[in-house]
Amino acid sequence: MTTTFITGANKSLGYETARRLIEAGHTVIAGARDPERGRAAADALGARFVQIDVTDDASVAAAAADVAAHEGTVDVLINNAGVFGPHIPADQLTADDANEVFGINVVGIVRVTHAFLPLVRKSAHPVIVNVSSGMGSFTLTQDATRAEGINIAPLYTASKAAVTMLTTQYAKSWPGIKVNAADPGYTATDFNGHSGPQTVTEGTDAIVALATMGPDGPTGTFVDRNGAMPW
Template sequence: MTTTFITGANKSLGLETARRLVEAGHTVLLGARDRERGRAAAKALGARFVQIDVTDDASVRAAATDVAAREGTIDVLVNNAGVLGKVGPVEDYTAADMSAVLDVNVVGIVRVTHAFLPLLRTSPNPVIVNVSSGMGSFGMTQDPARIESQYALPLYCASKAAVTMLTTQYAKELKDVKVNAADPGQTATDFTGGLGHSVADGAESIVTLATIGPDGPTGQFVDRSGNLPW
């Protein structure tokens, strides 16, 4: 039985990923900051709720301790929790605005990965999936043929570029763990104001990477169609 922990899993892409992996036979630990919403989502899916705030060291440590006591291991970690951050004229952005986005989207991944890595290393096939975005790709945001080139989201884009680079560097360092980044693409969520393809389509790349076998890739950035440019 594969045990999978997903952050930010009480709604949207995280919830759909949890649903798909439960259907695939995984034991899913549904991580969420909001206890009421997290418990309701976990109950609806047949998952177990674990409270976690990826911006809080104590909360992340407590979540890892909880999983260590209950499951004793995880096979897959999906770092899905993320925020869009402030949107508007660039002259209005402050350092505090940038720090808030990075704390969730980038530093949160480091916090959670650090806390859960000992549990992952008890698995025969440990896997980390970081949910990134084509909005963090230099190639895609500069290609007029791509939808990503039509938007300017400095805070979010910078954070997702960091997520993808962090993924490749972790993949180099963690020889015993497969570490990949998933791009859901433009998905109809609250981030996009309902624009884009379905959440089911958006979750495809995440689910694919969460279910790779011992011979699966590492250090890759993929969407549901395949590898993407950096």
């Protein structure tokens, strides 16, 4: 049985990822910051809920200890929790705004991965999936024919570029662990007022594919539902 831990699993991409992986036979631990919403989501999914605030050392350590005590190992770690940040002009962005966005989107991944790494290393075929974005692609954000090149979001784009680079560096550091980044694509979620053209199921295609790949699967890649993404 494959044991999978997902951050931000109470809604949108995280919830749909959990649903699909449970359907595929995974034992899913649904992590969420809000206990009431997280528990309700886990109950609806048939998952086990574990409270986790990716910005808080004590919360993340407690979550890892909880999983160590109950499941003992994590085969697939999905770092999904993230925020877009304030929808304001670039000249109004502050250091506090940057600390919030990077604190969740990037530092949160480092914090969770560090805490859960001993559990991941116990797996026979360990996998880490980091949810990045095409908005973090240098190539796509310079293409005026793409949504990524039209929309301006300095903190979100920079944070997701950092997520993708962090993924490749982790993959190099840990040859025994498959570490990959997924771009959900422009999906209808809370991030965009549900304006994206893709369904939430389509948006989880790449995440689910990376989470369910075999031991011969790739590492250090950045993919969407159609294949390799440009850096």
